[in-house]
Amino acid sequence: MPIPRKVLNLLEDLIGSENVYTDEAILYAYSWDSGSLPLFSLLSDKFRFMPDVVVKAKCIEDVVNTLKIANQEKIPVTPRGAGTSLSGNCIPVKGGILLDLTSMNKIKEVNSDDRIAIVEPGVVHRNLEEELHEHGMFFPPEPGSADMCTIGGMIANNASGVRACKYGTTRDWVLSLKVALPNGEIIDTGTRALKDASGYNLTQLFIGSEGTLGVIVEATLKLFPLPEHKALIIAGYSSLDEAIKAAQLILRKLTPSSLELVTEKYVETMNKVLKRLKYPQCKAVIMIEVDGSKHEVEGQVDIVTRECKAVNPEALEVYWDEKDREELWHARHYAGFIILRMFDKAEIKIKAVHIHDVGLPLSKILDYLKFAEEEASKLGISVLPFGHLGDGNLHVNWYVDPQKEIDIQAAIKLTKKLAQKAVELGGTVSAEHGVGALRAPYMKLQHAPLIDYMRKIKAIFDPNNIMNPGKLWPEGDEKDFLEKLLEAYHQNV
Numbered sequence: 326m327p328i329p330r331k332v333l334n335l336l337e338d339l340i341g342s343e344n345v346y347t348d349e350a351i352l353y354a355y356s357w358d359s360g361s362l363p364l365f366s367l368l369s370d371k372f373r374f375m376p377d378v379v380v381k382a383k384c385i386e387d388v389v390n391t392l393k394i395a396n397q398e399k400i401p402v403t404p405r406g407a408g409t410s411l412s413g414n415c416i417p418v419k420g421g422i423l424l425d426l427t428s429m430n431k432i433k434e435v436n437s438d439d440r441i442a443i444v445e446p447g448v449v450h451r452n453l454e455e456e457l458h459e460h461g462m463f464f465p466p467e468p469g470s471a472d473m474c475t476i477g478g479m480i481a482n483n484a485s486g487v488r489a490c491k492y493g494t495t496r497d498w499v500l501s502l503k504v505a506l507p508n509g510e511i512i513d514t515g516t517r518a519l520k521d522a523s524g525y526n527l528t529q530l531f532i533g534s535e536g537t538l539g540v541i542v543e544a545t546l547k548l549f550p551l552p553e554h555k556a557l558i559i560a561g562y563s564s565l566d567e568a569i570k571a572a573q574l575i576l577r578k579l580t581p582s583s584l585e586l587v588t589e590k591y592v593e594t595m596n597k598v599l600k601r602l603k604y605p606q607c608k609a610v611i612m613i614e615v616d617g618s619k620h621e622v623e624g625q626v627d628i629v630t631r632e633c634k635a636v637n638p639e640a641l642e643v644y645w646d647e648k649d650r651e652e653l654w655h656a657r658h659y660a661g662f663i664i665l666r667m668f669d670k671a672e673i674k675i676k677a678v679h680i681h682d683v684g685l686p687l688s689k690i691l692d693y694l695k696f697a698e699e700e701a702s703k704l705g706i707s708v709l710p711f712g713h714l715g716d717g718n719l720h721v722n723w724y725v726d727p728q729k730e731i732d733i734q735a736a737i738k739l740t741k742k743l744a745q746k747a748v749e750l751g752g753t754v755s756a757e758h759g760v761g762a763l764r765a766p767y768m769k770l771q772h773a774p775l776i777d778y779m780r781k782i783k784a785i786f787d788p789n790n791i792m793n794p795g796k797l798w799p800e801g802d803e804k805d806f807l808e809k810l811l812e813a814y815h816q817n818v
């Protein structure tokens with residue numbers, strides 16, 4: 326239902342007309358995240374999720390005013406950081422108000438004595454990182470999107486990335502949140518103290534809630550001293566089995582800061598963008614980064630290279646130089662998208678990467694990868710596995726033509742099978758990208774008995790269900806988003 330003019334006028338009066346947008350082109354831009362869901366909308370015009378209005382909040386008061394109006398009028402509100410989500414998390418599937426938080430981007434305090442930073446939600450990870458380095462500190466969770474993503478988006482998605490192996494996820498690095506609730510109330514969920522044994526932990530409840538409970542307007546983050554030294558070891562193997570075996574041997578001896586897996590197609594395409602250095606062109610490559618004092622790093626490099634050699638690598642290289650490591654990591658961070666370089670220029674225009682994300686017990690990774698390859702080949706799909714091997718977080722992506730019904734049908738089948746298998750093996754339907762709209766139908770596979778409790782918790786904070794509705798679990802029917810897309814497509818043709 327369109328937002329009445331009188332409500333838009335009220336928003337303009339309170340937030341400033343220069344911060345309230347209803348222009349069609351702007352609304353369209355905000356109907357995208359960075360995953361494949363918006364691309365599928367190319368199949369059917371009816372499958373596009375535009376907000377009715379975009380509000381750019383400049384301060385807490387703007388957030389509170391927007392929420393109060395939305396709550397009174399029962400208008401959906403979708404908070405948004407940089408829009409780098411990959412599961413439709415920040416796409417306004419029920420329309421309404423899109424609340425852009427990127428202008429609330431001040432780093433309010435960095436305190437090396439307390440090892441904390443206090444930031445507004447729109448601070449970009451890279452900007453925070455640069456500031457923290459000046460203080461000899463860092464904020465360990467680092468998604469591949471660190472150049473763009475906001476701290477608010479990271480907290481709401483419980484994002485992680487390549488350093489989770491040793492340092493955990495965003496969840497492990499947030500001490501307290503200031504949250505604006507749908508009724509306009511502001512709550513502080515924690516303190517500046519590193520330890521707290523007093524009652525329910527609401528900070529943790531809001532982390533990973535994907536904007537469904539309230540709007541994070543400030544965060545107190547835990548920091549860690551910058552490691553003095555790092556080294557990156559890259560080992561190439563002739564099979565996935567060998568690469569995983571080597572990873573298992575390493576993990577029995579130590580916890581590296583990163584332990585990543587990339588498979589041959591990624592290696593090929595990453596090498597296309599790398600100028601100076603190259604990854605070894607092997608079937609499976611593992612990247613192991615270790616950090617600490619010089620002495621610690623040297624000791625860890627010895628152990629890692631010894632364990633890698635025990636499985637007869639085709640290639641083994643240690644990178645000590647910071648510039649070398651940065652170049653190699655940069656290609657890895659964007660590997661999921663660089664993969665499209667496997668197509669020629671004309672073909673790229675009609676290809677999208679369908680992004681997958683599960684968490685598994687380490688002992689089940691090989692079983693899962695074999696299952697994925699078998700099931701995919703039955704559907705005529707070649708999967709492209711990679712991921713954060715050290716913490717069991719796999720991305721078994723594949724590419725699709727988002728304008729082909731047959732590709733969407735295959736995507737629906739394979740996505741379901743892969744989610745089911747992950748849960749069957751003791752894993753999760755998402756490890757780091759979050760549930761969003763795309764994975765909402767699979768939540769019940771992992772959480773069936775708990776979804777009712779989750780709904781009740783949401784109703785306490787958000788009784789009118791205005792906060793990012795349609796995420797985490799399906800609203801109304803249980804249909805997959807892509808199934809709904811096909812329905813919309815058939816109504817069109």
Ligand SMILES: Cc1cc2nc3c(=O)[nH]c(=O)nc-3n(C[C@H](O)[C@H](O)[C@H](O)COP(=O)(O)OP(=O)(O)OC[C@H]3O[C@@H](n4cnc5c(N)ncnc54)[C@H](O)[C@@H]3O)c2cc1C
Pocket residue numbers: 358359403404405406407408409410411414415426446467468469470473474475476477478479480481482483484485486487535536537539540541542658659662757758793
């Ligand atoms: C190239 C690339 C690489 C990536 N690599 C990784 C990776 O390695 N690991 C990983 O975990 N993810 C990764 N991602 C996914 C994504 O970047 C992260 O989840 C990121 O943290 C999202 O931040 P954002 O600012 O873009 O949030 P958005 O996408 O704008 O929003 C994310 C969610 O948070 C909610 N939200 C945003 N701000 C607030 C707020 N202030 N209060 C309440 N809710 C809010 C939104 O409603 C939405 O549900 C990658 C994405 C890309 C494009």
